Amino acid sequence: xxxxxxxxxxxxxxxxxxxxxxxxxxxxxxxxxxxxxxxxxxxxxxxxxxxxxxxxxxxxxxxxxxxxxxxxxxxxxxx
Amino acid sequence: xxxxxxxxxxxxxxxxxxxxxxxxxxxxxxxxxxxxxxxxxxxxxxxxxxxxxxxxxxxxxxxxxxxxxxxxxxxxxxxxxxxxxxxxxxxxxxxxxxxxxxxxxxxxxxxxxxxxxxxxxxxxxxxxxxxxxxxxxxxxxxxxxxxxxxxxxxxxxxxxxxxxxxxxxxxxxxxxxxxxxxxxxxxxxxxxxxxxxxxxxxxxxxxxxxxxxxxxxxxxxxxxxxxxxxxxxxxxxxxxxxxxxxxxxxxxxxxxxxxxx
Ligand SMILES: Cc1ncc(C[n+]2csc(CCOP(=O)(O)OP(=O)(O)O)c2C)c(N)n1
Ligand code: SF4
Ligand code: SF4
Numbered sequence: 001x002x003x004x005x006x007x008x009x010x011x012x013x014x015x016x017x018x019x020x021x022x023x024x025x026x027x028x029x030x031x032x033x034x035x036x037x038x039x040x041x042x043x044x045x046x047x048x049x050x051x052x053x054x055x056x057x058x059x060x061x062x063x064x065x066x067x068x069x070x071x072x073x074x075x076x077x078x079x
Numbered sequence: 080x081x082x083x084x085x086x087x088x089x090x091x092x093x094x095x096x097x098x099x100x101x102x103x104x105x106x107x108x109x110x111x112x113x114x115x116x117x118x119x120x121x122x123x124x125x126x127x128x129x130x131x132x133x134x135x136x137x138x139x140x141x142x143x144x145x146x147x148x149x150x151x152x153x154x155x156x157x158x159x160x161x162x163x164x165x166x167x168x169x170x171x172x173x174x175x176x177x178x179x180x181x182x183x184x185x186x187x188x189x190x191x192x193x194x195x196x197x198x199x200x201x202x203x204x205x206x207x208x209x210x211x212x213x214x215x216x217x218x219x220x221x222x223x224x225x226x227x228x229x230x231x232x233x234x235x236x237x238x239x240x241x242x243x244x245x246x247x248x249x250x251x252x253x254x255x256x257x258x259x260x261x262x263x264x265x266x267x268x269x270x271x272x273x274x275x276x277x278x279x280x281x282x283x284x285x286x287x288x289x290x291x292x293x294x295x296x297x298x299x300x301x302x303x304x305x306x307x308x309x310x311x312x313x314x315x316x317x318x319x320x321x322x323x324x325x326x327x328x329x330x331x332x333x334x335x336x337x338x339x340x
Contacts, residue, residue, distance in 0.1 A: 006092075020310060024268055024269055056269070063112070065096070069092050070085045071085075
């Protein structure tokens with residue numbers, strides 16, 4: 001059986017820490033970092049990367065388009 | 080499986096549109112303007128109309144739209160984007176022209192321009208960002224402000240005896256024979272963004288097909304002006320704006336109703 005895995009790359013400097021991506025993720029993958037970027041924003045990061053399914057919901061709603069999404073099908077044997 | 084095995088070019092499913100200029104937008108965190116700019120960039124890119132599209136930027140927070148989307152732009156005086164769009168499209172009928180306006184710009188100072196451009200059925204797209212207030216100047220009441228809504232000029236909430244009623248200008252515009260497509264969308268969830276994108280694409284296609292005016296309202300947030308968090312503002316919009324400004328198509332006809340062509 002194939003399973004889907006995803007990954008999100010955050011443009012740390014572009015992120016304004018609005019949290020909209022965190023809210024829309026169906027898998028509770030994202031969170032706002034305790035650290036801030038050079039402009040003082042708590043940027044988004046993958047708190048729970050294993051759970052990402054690469055649905056792109058986070059990327060689609062981000063007002064600053066700072067998320068790039070990858071998605072791959074993996075066989076059970078490769079997990 | 081390691082994250083670095085997922086992050087490979089062949090697995091890419093979502094990235095920033097090539098038409099979005101690589102800079103940090105001045106908008107506040109969570110602002111709906113950013114999402115709509117992104118949608119416009121994607122639509123123009125996917126339709127392959129970058130070289131033919133001319134945007135008319137408003138006065139309001141989106142005054143700098145020309146810094147963010149890599150197409151030709153003309154800045155208009157406050158509320159006059161539909162008049163400028165009229166001139167541009169009449170002189171260049173093969174270009175694809177859209178006006179991008181806020182609710183102060185479109186429904187207050189520019190009411191005459193928008194009503195008459197839509198009534199003439201100018202072959203343009205109008206993108207109308209309704210965030211219920213004047214965002215840029217400090218969150219004052221707009222014609223679209225809800226009854227009871229607190230703004231910097233209605234600290235006790237909008238009072239109809241003093242301030243009049245909120246205006247559903249999109250419903251008025253849908254009555255005008257010059258419009259072929261009139262819809263109200265939003266961008267607070269992934270499903271809403273995808274739907275709004277389909278609407279904006281259809282509006283651009285209508286202009287290519289010379290169907291008259293296509294008007295897309297996006298019920299939006301101005302969380303800074305509303306003094307809420309971005310996520311809180313999205314919820315407030317769903318609970319308070321959507322009942323008064325219901326989403327969906329108001330008109331989707333084949334052509335503007337009266338035409339000499
Ligand atoms: C002729 C004129 N009158 C007033 C102003 C001041 N002004 C600038 S932006 C604005 C309101 C913009 O509000 P809106 O169109 O809702 O856009 P938002 O900033 O909320 O996106 C006003 C009144 C101006 N620039 N020009
Ligand atoms: S939606 Fe975009 S700007 Fe907002 S926190 Fe997420 S990545 Fe950052
Ligand atoms: S791609 Fe989908 S599952 Fe992965 S972080 Fe984004 S919203 Fe969550």
